[in-house]
Amino acid sequence: MRIVVCGAGYAGVTLARSLERRLPEDVELVVVDERPYHLIQHELHRVIRRPGLADVIAVPLDSLFERATVRETRIEAIDADERVVRCADGEIRYDYAAICLGAETAYYGLPGVEEHSIPLKRLEHATEIRKRVLPLLDSGGRVVVGGAGLSGVQVAGELAALAREEDAPLEVTLLERLDSVAPNFPENFRTAVTQELTERGVDVRTRAAVRRTTADVIETDDGPIPYDAFVWTGGIRGPGALCERRPPVRSDLRLDARTFVVGDAAKAVDRDGEAVPASAQAAIREARVVADSLVGIVESWDAGGFGPRPERFGFDSPGWLVSVGDGAVAQVGPSVLRGRAALALKASVGAGYLSSVGAVRNAVDLVDEELGIAGLVDRD
Template identity: 60%
Template sequence: MRVVVLGAGYAGLTLARRLESHLPAAVDLVVVDESDTHLVQHELHRVVRRPAVANAITVPLTDVLDRATVRTARVDRLDREARCVHLDDGSLNYDYAAVCLGADTAFYDLPGVEDHGLPLKRLDHAHRIRESFLDACDADGRATVGGGGLSGIQVAGELAALAEERDADVSVTLLERESTVAPAFPESFRTAVRDALDAAGVAVHTDARVTGATPDAVELADGTVPYDTFVWTGGIRGPAALGGDRRVVRGDLRLDDHTFALGDAARVVDADGEAVPASAAAAIREAGTVATNIDRLVRDDPEAGDFSPRLDPFRFDAPGWVVSVGDDAVATVGPKVFTGAPARAMKATVGAGHLSSVGAVTRAADLVHEELG
């Protein structure tokens, strides 16, 4: 029997490690990812200002996986009916699979946005943003970030802090289509984030509907915003292997009887009917449920009857939220909102806690050092 985990991000790596511990020894466990390293995605914005952080937030998969076979390949297509994964270097059949491929940047077919907007999904993206922004600093130019979700907030904060460190007269503008930044989060969190952005010197434009981009300006429904550096974090789409769709999965997190989807690759509706946000916290918790259920299915005795084993439902209880804004941070725990040193400590703890949970203890310590100095 073969179990395949597609993707080694938060959901995929957490799931694979749990399956290593629980699956019967005879089961073939394969992890497929186009990279041979795990990336702590929610710390990627730090690399824009501090390139050395890259060493702390990338972990070779062979360092944190013991039993699983790691196959470095791109997933091109998933044939669920045939239970076959088509890769760029061949194919792989499975008995059970988990799609944990994350999400790609969505450009919404806005003219020029994909051509000119720099995404932030991989290390090379962070390096490109840094290079472009340093050029803008030398010219006392302008940076524009499209998208006021957590990723956009964090990269805007890093750019403003980098400009201050270099004593450069660079304007940083954050554009958000909705009436507030971090629109998917509680009001108290949104308000504190907006205050932190204002304090960092980021100019925030809400109700700003982007309609396109040229080589030197972002086009809005009611005007233009010039730029020297343009970063686009305006949304996500499903992985190419799923045709760009983020398929809806419900409490059992299954696409079909043999295929699960979790993390940002899917639109998750939990067992209580609540939409689950695309976040690292959600992905890690979903992986725990899927690991239990795959193990239960694998161990099911087909001779015992016609009934499938009962699967655990997934329910998401948000532990709180945290976002960095340059050298500041905003965090929530229950109804309480924290900023300053307590929030910065929480932010460092989140990344370090994840690294520790996947066995990268040394890198966890390095990240705390980079975050808190």
């Protein structure tokens, strides 16, 4: 039997490592990704201010797996009917597959937005944002971040912190088309995030939907906004291998009997019928459920019996975390923390994840970097 894990993000790495430990040696496990590393996506914004952090949050795939075959290639299409993964360098047939390709940036057909903005999905994006912003630290100007979900909040906070560090005349504006930042989160969390942003110098503008963009002006419902650099985090779409769709899946996370879709690549509902948010914590927990399903399938396959009842995913978030420059906001149950306490909690969660995938040195370096940013440890 061959099981193919498409993508080495949070879902793919969690799933493949679990299967390595639990599947018989005669089951072939293949992990396919176009890059040779696993990116800690929720820390990517830090690279804008601390480029050296790239080495900490990009973990080589060959250090994460013990027996899985890693194939470094671009996945161009997945044919679930034929059970074939079509790659830039050939085809991979599978008995079972998990599509863990994550999501890409959506531009919604807004004129000029894709052409004139920089997304934040990859290390090269963070590098490009830094390259675009550095000259403005001397000359002054405005950086606009479109979209005030957690990614947009973190980018805006990081840019404001960079300007403050350099004592630069740089204005950071965060745009959101709805009536609050972090609009999909609880009210007390949204309120704390807004306060953290404004106290750190971010110009927050809600009900300011972007309509079109030229090389130097963003047209919004709130009027025209001139800019010098534009970062777009305003939405997500499916990966190219799925024709830019995020297919709907139920709580068993199956596209069909042989193919699962895990993490941000799918629009999933849990066993209570609730929509699952696109987030790292959801992707990791979904991957554990799919691992249980695949282990059960292999066991029944070997026994020659009927397949097991499918495992079903239930999402009950323990809380939410977002960094805002040198601070953060954390919600744990009904309680909301701000500032350094929240940042320390975020650092511990990030380090815990890195440790769980065996990247212990990276975990130590991440904690040192995060707490150094907050001034909670002496980095000298």
